[in-house]
């Protein structure tokens with residue numbers, strides 16, 4: 142997930158492992174060309190690691206690193222590279238220490254594989270973010286009402302505006318009219334989101350990308366939604382979200398086209 146130079150020739154590696162979650166390892170001499178770890182500890186790859194631990198020591202000693210999957214295409218596209226860094230950053234925020242994390246490991250592996258295979262980075266990221274939320278037990282309700290589980294139909298759309306549905310991140314997602322009303326009365330923030338964004342997110346969470354080509358603007362609005370929802374649920378701002386989320390909310394209702402009197 143991360144790597145830092147240590148001393149003159151060594152590296153400290155934060156790795157995500159299936160069986161032990163997050164582990165912190167010292168790769169002694171990894172920058173020496175004669176080292177068996179030389180050139181083996183790049184980001185985005187899948188490795189088989191052997192390490193030893195001493196009781197009380199903060200860092201394990203990395204003994205061997207065997208490359209299982211190298212994903213060298215990712216750094217060739219800036220967008221893919223940024224998306225892959227986001228995957229690693231989110232994994233790093235969620236990875237348990239010294240506890241199994243096989244589901245998270247597989248989520249990261251499949252997101253990195255998709256990026257290596259040339260999947261549109263924004264799409265790979267939205268899919269990862271939705272699966273990541275699900276893995277944390279924080280997936281938003283996208284179709285039914287988060288509160289009562291009933292149908293949560295779109296609001297009556299005004300002329301020329303896109304269809305929207307009531308949504309409250311604090312209440313866990315989409316809401317029906319009655320539950321939205323109750324949530325407001327109890328002081329929760331309830332807004333609205335465009336239904337095309339909720340529908341695309343639901344489809345991606347359920348069955349993966351559609352066959353048809355996705356409009357870039359819809360994909361960007363869907364990413365705006367997943368990134369904002371995730372930031373709220375994690376209660377922190379991932380570093381790699383800073384630029385993307387510094388733009389105004391891409392799913393805000395369009396301002397009324399005519400002036401309102403009174």
Ligand SMILES: [Zn+2]
Nearest residue numbers: 286289317320
């Ligand atoms: Zn409801």
